[in-house]
Amino acid sequence: MRQLLNCPAPAKLNLFLHVTGRRADGYHLLQTVFQLIDRGDVLHFTLRDDDAIRRVTDVPGVPEEQDLIVRAAHKLRAEAIRRTGRTPPGVDIAIDKILPMGGGLGGGSSDAATTLMALNALWQAGLSRQELMDLGLPLGADIPFFVFGRTAFAEGVGEALQAVDVPACWYVVIEPGVAVPTAKIFTSEHLTRNTPLVIMSDFSSYLAKRNGLQGFGRNDLQQVATRLFPPVAEAVEWLGGYGDARMTGSGACVFCAFDSEEQADAVLAKVPGAWNGWKAKALQRHPLLDMSPSTESCEA
Template identity: 65%
Template sequence: MTSLHDCPAPAKLNLFLHVVGRRADGYHLLQSVFQLIDRGDTLHFDLRGDGRVNRTTDVPGVPEESDLIVRALRRLADAYQERHGRAAPGIAVAVEKILPMGGGLGGGSSDAATALMAANHLWQAGFTDAELMDIGLPLGADIPFFIYGQTAFVEGVGEAMQPVEGPDCWYVVIEPGVSVPTPAIFTAEDLTRDTKPVRIADFPAAHLLNEFGKNDLQAVASRLFPPVGQAVEWLGEYGAARMTGSGACVFCAMPGEAEADQVLGQVPGNWRAWKARSLKRHPMKSLLQNNEL
């Protein structure tokens, strides 16, 4: 096999996000439930004969050398050489980007995770998911989750995961039109960092209306980027709306597609909005397992 095309890189939603402490090195300790949804970027991979890793498409605002995809693949190539005693085959990546940057949907991390899974398969590198997670973690705390590939109760800085039953529902997601830089949120003086820890058993199975917990980052993001708060307020008329990640996207669970369509029809024209269904498993895993790519 010399190529893998149409590889999915799905987005995630944080069904809640609590900041429960801070380590001595400055990293924040979090608790969250990460939920995959059926909307995301699409990646295409082709083996090269010269050992190089490169991106063949332009991603506005993301130079190739700083792209998480390229950085993750180069880390994998180093690990490949160390394990196999020879240089890794090269690989070219094309990206169809639809997820917004600074949206809290994990788009860049998801792209990197899909790239690691695809290259591991194409190169026949033989790394386990746990090893791929270790390769990706230094680049982004969300990368291990996407390799883990199922709804998860997440703790620590994002590296400790346990499977949890998530809701089977549709979501309406609003992009408020701003890009929220994560460091600006986590360095804010008014960020709450002492939420009482919860247990995985506290998270209600298949919780639909998303009334469990809160997003501790939402108040800060709404203050710094008012369109986030405006989207939360508007969407909150239809259910328990909240921001995902460090922002800026805002979501609300709906019991079915018809209800999601009804809300979408009311969204003000100055916002981009869309619907997505919850996923129980990363689609890339099924495609690789069944050799459907």
């Protein structure tokens, strides 16, 4: 194969997000449920005749050498060289950027995970899924989840993952028009860092009793983000008129679950014009988990 085209990098939502402590190295300990959704960026990989790794699409505000896509590609190639003794060819990486930066949707991490999975196939590097997860963790705490590729109960810094079943549903997501820097939220003096631990069965039992996704836990980062960024608070308040609206990740995007696409459409039609609103369906599996090894397109 010389190329892999149309490789999806789906977004995630945090159905809840608790900060349960802080390690000596400064990393925060979390508990969350990551939910994949069917909206995201799309990446395209084409092998080169030299050894250069290039991002051929301009991404405003993200220099090429700092992009997680490029860093993930370099890291995977170094591991492939170590294992096989041969240098994989260079690659041009194009991206159709759909997800907003600073939105809490995991766009950069998902792009990096898709890069690891696609280039592992294209370069025939032979790494297992767990090895790709381990390779991605130093680049970003959410990357292992996207490589794991299933709705997951996560602990630690986000790398300890267990697959979990959740009901099929649709989400309305609002982009409030601000980018929230993750570091600003985690360094705030107002952040709660001692939420009591839960276990996965607590979450599963709650869903079974309530027959839906509404109301379990909270997002501990939301109180900080809404204090610092009023548009996030406004979006939470507005969408909260239709259900249990909450922020995903460290913000800024706000979401609410609905049982049907029709319900989501009805709410979406009322989103104020100042915001970008959209709907997405819950995904149980990352599309690349089912990628055929013999095709030049990641599309099913």
